[in-house]
Amino acid sequence: MLQKQKIDWESLGFGIYPTRSMWKSTSNSNGQWDEGGLIPYGNIEISPAAGVLNYGQGIFEGMKAHHSSKDRVVLFRPDMNAKRISRSCKRLCMPEIPEDYFMNAILEVVRDNIDFVPPYKMGGLYIRPVVWGTAPTLGVAPASEYTFMIYAAPVGPYFKNGIKPLNLIASQSYHRAAPKGIGNAKAIGNYSSTLLPVKEAKASGFDEVLYLRADNEQLVEEVGSANIFMLKGNQLVTPRLTGSILDGVTRDSVLKLAQDKLGLTIKESDLLLEDLFKADEVFCTGTAVVITPVGCITYNKIPYKINDGNMGKVASQIRKLLISIQLEEEEDTLDWIHLI
Template identity: 40%
Template sequence: MQINVTQAPENRRRQKPKDGEKLGFGNRFSDHMFLMDYSQGTGWRDARIVPYGPLSLAPSAMVLHYGQEIFEGMKAYYARDGAICLFRPDRNAERMNRSAARMCLPEIPVEDQLAALRALVRLDREWIPRGEGASLYIRPTMIGTEEGLGVRPSAEVLFFIITGPVGAYYARGFDPVRILVEERYVRAAKGGVGEAKTGGNYAASLLAAKNAKAQGFDQVLWLDAERRSFVEEVGTMNIFFMLRGELVTPPLAGSILPGVTRDTVLTLAREWKIPVAERPVGIDEVLKGAVDGTLSEAFGSGTAAVISPVGSFSCRGQEVAVNGGKAGDLAARFFREISGIQYGEIEDRHRWIHRVE
């Protein structure tokens, strides 16, 4: 894939974060973005990197009316030896294509996605922060851009990638989060688009998340749409429970996102000889386990936070602590291992790291 590059002139360069500056998450963006267009019958064309700036869309662009949109999230890091690294970007690219198929959008060959990522990160390498736990967040996105009203797949599509420097997803870092179990609203149902990384899933979650935060909680735990009895996932993470000595997580049954970090945790757990089960998990089992101690810890997994320990669950008006409200040893071990691999401090036994030369 040939990529044409137009660099931002010096007088249009954006202010880079200073060394040691405390970074938030998702509120600053780099100098450039990658764009590529698609037309039915022609295919993908005009791969280019241009200065970061507004997109031009018609008011009748189909994405604005019918939500035909998907995205991904990953990070670039400076390893301790100075190399720029991406963590399992091939898995994100594969998931992008699965999401595209579900949302009637065109797929992009994995190698072309990776070439675009590498070219953009290489150009904006000075934006990668070097502080502990900091990284360059990468957001590939695909939208239907055809002008027209009528419920059908868009014949014209835009794929773009933007990046920006980020710190920890939660301002409190690795401190355990408080989670409200959502019993009224649902995020997704089997047969729907819950397993695709599409914006509508997140739009459906906003009201419940807003209500939870107004009550002092950090996240929402979603239950199944049919019975409101089985755990699905947290708003921005897959969820794991250490129940009676076994690491348990809900199965990929069509309504939850198949997380790259989720797969990483499962791979490491099996390597460490930890009993693992991907099975339905009842919320009553979780709450009972928190009370009687058979639930020794719980944590979320995702690109943004990597591993986030859970300090408590609130359900039916009662809040129960997990592990006394403290981060568990297993969550800490996964966090150290995954972060260590990402930053080049621990051997990459699985060849998960892709270096940007």
């Protein structure tokens, strides 16, 4: 029996907290992954000429393990992450990771660090799988060796003091991704390119950036690292997956719950920015934030309030339902929960 960690769970934020172990495996030049295994959590050695450092040949995933209401540790839809990491690998010319191999590695990490999973309703164990090109590569070319790692860190609830609707700025200066690019892969370069826009937005008093389509700036794409939804009447709309938008696990879950549980009409289509200004509700979805309402969007220096700046009824219902399923408070009729 593992000893309980002496962690101040109530003070946990969203950051790095060293755990016991992490997973590491490597692929050979033929793209075959070795057996892999757990190693102590800590720094690693990597060549300064590694493909990931020089040419950004790297991807990652994000998922959580929770203590549920049934006093057991569970994962939420890990098969979705397994499928997506392989798609991302393929797009960046890296060896794909078999789903069963991925799942085994995830389970090994969580089981060995299970005492770092926060108590029920006090947060979760954030799990970060990564794949990097680690062989020295001077010219622009796929690396000859790759490293697959998984580390984890206990994190507290994202909103400790209640949910505050986001104040967004629709960017006319930056795009998140280009058509026919890598926007639909969870590639590291997609995230470093957002650092400056977010820094500038926060310096101007905004919480995040709403990115518009590179090929048509009248259309909405994503909010930072989150998908976006709009409710108008009984219809819930989110931008269609054009190849420049990440296929979020929470996004997919919200679409299914909205239709199956709340009886809403769902629509994946091009979404006009001006339609957001007239929406009944607007909210964002993601692994970290789950569901976060949007209270205001500023465009051309004009602020447009959404639902009087408050969280809407439907966003609140879907958020509550989704979290209830993740924590096994609600019956899992969709077979989304995976027991550790």
